[in-house]
Amino acid sequence: MVKVPETHEDRSLRSARSHEGFEYAPAPESRSIVDIKPSYGLFIDGEFLDGHGKSFKTISPASEEVLAEIAEADESDVDLAVKAARRAHSRVWGRMPGSERAKYLFRIARIIQERGRELAVLESIDNGKPIKESRDVDIPNVAAHFFYYAGWADKLSHVGLGPDPKSLGVAGQVIPWNFPLLMLAWKIAPALAAGNTVVLKPAETTPLTALLFAEICQQADLPPGVVNIVTGAGATGQAIVAHPDVDKVAFTGSTDVGKAIARAVAGTKKKVTLELGGKAANIVFDDAPVDQAVEGIVNGIFFNQGHVCCAGSRLLVQESIADEMLERLKRRMSTLRMGDPLDKNTDIGAINSGEQLKRIRELSEVGDAEGAERWEVACDLPTKGFWFPPTLFTGVTQAHRIAREEIFGPVLSVLTFRTPAEAVEKANNTPFGLSAGVWTDKGSRILWMANQLRAGVVWANTFNKFDPTSPFGGYKESGYGREGGLPGLAAYLEGTH
């Protein structure tokens, strides 16, 4: 048979057809590895206690199935937790040799690895994120964080804060729902390594892995009171921030709440780190490696359903390649598989909550109303649960709300530029400054762009990479302080110079 060379059009047609006709067999991860209890208490002073607030339910965002009843901590419960943490700090943890603290943290890291599959499944059930991500990104990074900071616990004299830096005391920590256990690790690992004790509140929609972490602390024989987990909503978080015996507040979440926290600690001696919102520009030049850039754009905005503060939610593409880039991007988006978070083939899971889905829908409608053009992947959405298809808007201007506000969902705003200077101008035209992406083959341009971008993390020819050794945090209204690396540890220490 004579082979006829196919034209470009033929190939794209065939791939479109074959995509339509091609079905993946479901490959669900088993739920049986996780034992979800009907109800959970607060973890205070090493024990699970009933809360004094009104309990609430946590559901699976993929099915709206009720998973468990969760205790709500009121002010008195928070007070109890802070007292337990203070006691543990002054009697045990704060005076324990760093080498011993290190061993507890190594132990915790090991148990996280041992129970990694269980944690990953539980995370995907409670959060809605694909098992692929919880298994390959979240949980391995959680263990890595504990390993990294464990090794710092007996090396604090090398941090650069003098010969004998001191822990701050009790850290009050409030974390979001997008990376529930990973954010817990970012907060707890450095705090404990530095000799602090903690009272941590997980987000109200994703408390389960934090409560499983509490069990891991018990398994590791961590002294009671070193880690306290109090569940609840905003009021519980406020009680932690406002508690007079909290020495340090660490928060990851929205910029609005971050500002409220900055106001709440005014006039106190509390130290604060805030890791807040973003509206990152992902900048693609005409000489960028195209296939890698397309993957980077997709990863930048659709990773974790776009529930990522550093998501590359503004695509700035050089005008000369905009049409080609968009075509390729749409084709790639059409192959994204959306559905059951526990299916190992799933790329895009469920939106974390009905409330978040509402916000994504509202801002997308604003995008329509303001004249941007919406394109979304045609796919059947499950009838139950919270879902939003991968979406992009073209014809977006800098004045549009979808180019200015954090959507925190799988929605990409596409803008164009002609010159590097214009790209920088547009990228920096935001009150945020958390992250940015640059795609180009030219080395000197990468370095120039990296210098010009007012953002705490710049990914060049890559995006959404995280590592415990790599400091993460923003400029401007994306917050202050860094997590990860040496600065992440220094944020929990007082120098002795």
Next chain:
Amino acid sequence: MARIDVKKTYKLYIGGQFPRSESGRTYVVNDASGNLLANAAQASRKDARDAVIAARKAFGGWSSKTAYNRGQVIYRIAEVLEGRRDQFVAELRATEGVTAAKANTFVDAAIDRLVWYAGWADKITQVVSSANPVAGPYFNISSPEPTGVVAVVAPSGPLLGLVSVVAPIITTGNTCVVIASEAHPLTSITLGEVMATSDLPGGVINVLTGSVAEIAPWLASHMDVNGIDLTGVTDAELATALEVAAADNLKRLRRAPEATVDWLATPGTDRLTDWLETKTVWHPIGV
């Protein structure tokens, strides 16, 4: 007949110029014995905003100078100050009523502090940067960048106090708007003359004189100010109000010191690092 001396009009120092307050207001500054020294300009909200605009305008140029060059400029300020030391000794004696020995100590320390920070300009980056050994084939490096425009309430020492808070801010490439000591503002404006003749670009340091309680809230709430240093705020209630206002755009904050500061002691690096942002850059490694 004795010669009538020429008295100086003390004005503000904004954008490299010495304008009067746009409000036309002045306030009386007396010497230690209560005799009139001069009428100082009483800066207004508009002056504060003009100063922020000047500082923002200067930020791009100043922050993109090489660290070596910034160090040279700050060293030049020390040189010019050294050359005019007698004037500063005389001014400190007149305004604060200190002895000649004490005034000399302050002037020496102010000059030496400038030299100390000048030397830091091309070193602090090395001290606080890191190459991060990430678990993957990536080049990953973290290095500091200046925060931007910083507002400062200077402590009461009009020379050493002001130099000690302002020098570290500009060493790393930030620009600033500083409210000079309310009680002893005059020497700070004379110091502006030193800055203006030291190759320091206009707008890098802007000096306001007047009421801290009146001007500081406008700087604290200004959306184009990136950080605020409350070192010279002595009223706890005002400090809290300024901190609340600063939260509007999440300004980096340095609170007023809890204990009296010994400005003669060698400082740490914290006044440098307070106004630095850490930027981390990733790039894949491959052939």
